[in-house]
Amino acid sequence: MKHILISVAAAMICLFALNAPLVAGDQHQAEGVVKKINTDDKKITISHGPIKSMGMDGMTMDFAVYDPAMLDEVQEGHKISFVLEEDKSGNLVIMELEDKGMAKGDMASGEEHSHHHDH
Numbered sequence: 655m656k657h658i659l660i661s662v663a664a665a666m667i668c669l670f671a672l673n674a675p676l677v678a679g680d681q682h683q684a685e686g687v688v689k690k691i692n693t694d695d696k697k698i699t700i701s702h703g704p705i706k707s708m709g710m711d712g713m714t715m716d717f718a719v720y721d722p723a724m725l726d727e728v729q730e731g732h733k734i735s736f737v738l739e740e741d742k743s744g745n746l747v748i749m750e751l752e753d754k755g756m757a758k759g760d761m762a763s764g765e766e767h768s769h770h771h772d773h
């Protein structure tokens with residue numbers, strides 16, 4: 655019993671040290687350019703830069719938003735910074751986003767066209 659208590663305490667210290675809940679989906683900070691706002695399916699097509707914490711290179715892809723009201727907070731052609739979280743089924747959802755104003759170009763490693771990739 656004592657051993658169990660010690661390891662629980664150690665795990666809690668670990669969580670506080672990381673300052674991130676590992677049980678809920680991990681969050682990832684990213685930046686990108688809004689290519690399209692898809693109001694019908696509540697998704698934003700984003701040309702995003704590399705997301706190191708996910709090991710993802712820059713690319714253009716669709717992201718669902720946590721709250722449909724977020725679709726009104728950004729504009730096509732604008733640069734945004736956003737926070738992604740993986741939901742239980744492994745889908746990436748935008749939890750927070752911030753419009754940074756008109757973008758100068760794409761974020762997706764110089765590529766003008768989107769390409770397919772699997773997540």
Ligand SMILES: [Cu+2]
Nearest residue numbers: 710711713715
């Ligand atoms: Cu991607």
